[in-house]
Amino acid sequence: MSNMNQLLDVLIIGGGPAGLNAALVLGRARKNVVVIDDETPRNWVTRETHGFVTRDGASPREFRKAAKEQIAAYPSVQFASDTATTITGSDGDFVVKTTQGVSYRTKKILFAVGKKDLPLDINGLTEVYGKSAFVCPYCDGWELRDQALVIIVSGDKALHMAKVISGWTAQYTICTNGSNSLTDEQREELKRHNVTVFDAPIQSINSEEGMVHQVVLNDGTAIPCTGVFFQPKLFTGSELPKAIGCEITESGTVIVDASGKTSVAGVYSAGDAASEMYQAITAASLGALSAVSINNELNFEKWDEPSHL
Numbered sequence: 001m002s003n004m005n006q007l008l009d010v011l012i013i014g015g016g017p018a019g020l021n022a023a024l025v026l027g028r029a030r031k032n033v034v035v036i037d038d039e040t041p042r043n044w045v046t047r048e049t050h051g052f053v054t055r056d057g058a059s060p061r062e063f064r065k066a067a068k069e070q071i072a073a074y075p076s077v078q079f080a081s082d083t084a085t086t087i088t089g090s091d092g093d094f095v096v097k098t099t100q101g102v103s104y105r106t107k108k109i110l111f112a113v114g115k116k117d118l119p120l121d122i123n124g125l126t127e128v129y130g131k132s133a134f135v136c137p138y139c140d141g142w143e144l145r146d147q148a149l150v151i152i153v154s155g156d157k158a159l160h161m162a163k164v165i166s167g168w169t170a171q172y173t174i175c176t177n178g179s180n181s182l183t184d185e186q187r188e189e190l191k192r193h194n195v196t197v198f199d200a201p202i203q204s205i206n207s208e209e210g211m212v213h214q215v216v217l218n219d220g221t222a223i224p225c226t227g228v229f230f231q232p233k234l235f236t237g238s239e240l241p242k243a244i245g246c247e248i249t250e251s252g253t254v255i256v257d258a259s260g261k262t263s264v265a266g267v268y269s270a271g272d273a274a275s276e277m278y279q280a281i282t283a284a285s286l287g288a289l290s291a292v293s294i295n296n297e298l299n300f301e302k303w304d305e306p307s308h309l
């Protein structure tokens with residue numbers, strides 16, 4: 001196992017919008033930083049990222065490339081294409097080991113590990129995910145405006161999604177995919193707004209080259225459409241926060257305070273890992289916020305060292 005004897009200021013685990021914006025802020029604050037990233041983000045399936053001013057329409061890869069080019073101006077930030085696997089130590093001197101056998105020592109850790117999709121359990125969904133089936137209307141609603149859409153959603157979220165989607169198109173139906181969980185009042189309200197609800201389980205999503213053309217139900221109903229929104233089941237992007245004792249919600253979100261601090265001293269988290277907003281610009285802003293908090297903490301700690309007096 002190779003060793004990095006240098007004690008880093010910050011090790012950032014995850015190189016998506018959150019980790020990259022944190023790296024930019026910390027690089028400009030003259031901190032020694034390594035960003036470890038194994039490049040398996042959820043949004044790799046999509047062609048374009050929308051709603052991020054100056055980057056609207058950029059692919060996730062273009063986004064990361066542009067970020068790294070800008071961060072290269074700050075030589076105290078290094079990147080490693082690797083997976084962090086274990087963490088030992090405590091605030092001021094953590095040791096992070098990776099699959100490639102590298103061992104990093106660092107004062108602080110920022111988890112920007114995102115979230116992951118649980119395997120998609122609808123036949124044909126994988127083929128269209130990121131091409132004509134999406135998870136967030138704020139990300140991809142504009143591209144599907146005024147089109148015939150199927151919204152796969154159940155329970156209380158169905159009414160909520162119906163109201164949200166109605167801003168982009170009037171032609172949409174709801175498929176609860178076998179979950180008969182809407183109340184009579186919710187069904188009545190949807191009916192009043194001319195929204196059709198299908199409860200039968202989905203047999204398949206039929207598509208050509210990633211473009212959906214119909215959703216077929218087990219009872220034989222075929223719903224023509226050119227787009228789908230669905231609600232993926234998510235889980236944590238990495239088990240490491242939990243492994244080192246960070247408090248986590250049931251849905252796998254790292255619990256942080258307003259500055260991105262976790263329940264473990266010296267450990268921060270930002271982006272999708274620590275929020276349920278799931279927008280690139282939100283992730284980047286949370287990364288920036290955590291970086292400011294980490295940097296202040298480092299500077300204040302140094303201020304109090306005897307050698308600084």
Ligand SMILES: Cc1cc2nc3c(=O)[nH]c(=O)nc-3n(C[C@H](O)[C@H](O)[C@H](O)COP(=O)(O)OP(=O)(O)OC[C@H]3O[C@@H](n4cnc5c(N)ncnc54)[C@H](O)[C@@H]3O)c2cc1C
Pocket residue numbers: 013014015016017018019036037038039040041042043045046048049050051052082083084085112113114115129130134135138139140237238240270271272273277278279280281283284
């Ligand atoms: C299909 C789809 C379309 C989307 N479209 C949009 C859009 O148009 N606009 C928008 O604003 N948002 C969009 N989003 C959401 C957006 O992509 C996320 O909110 C954003 O990428 C979150 O950034 P992040 O940095 O928190 O995490 P991520 O971008 O997920 O990055 C986390 C990184 O951490 C790495 N990682 C995890 N564990 C480890 C480990 N142990 N060691 C090393 N690396 C690790 C992962 O490989 C990954 O690269 C979309 C999401 C999806 C799924």
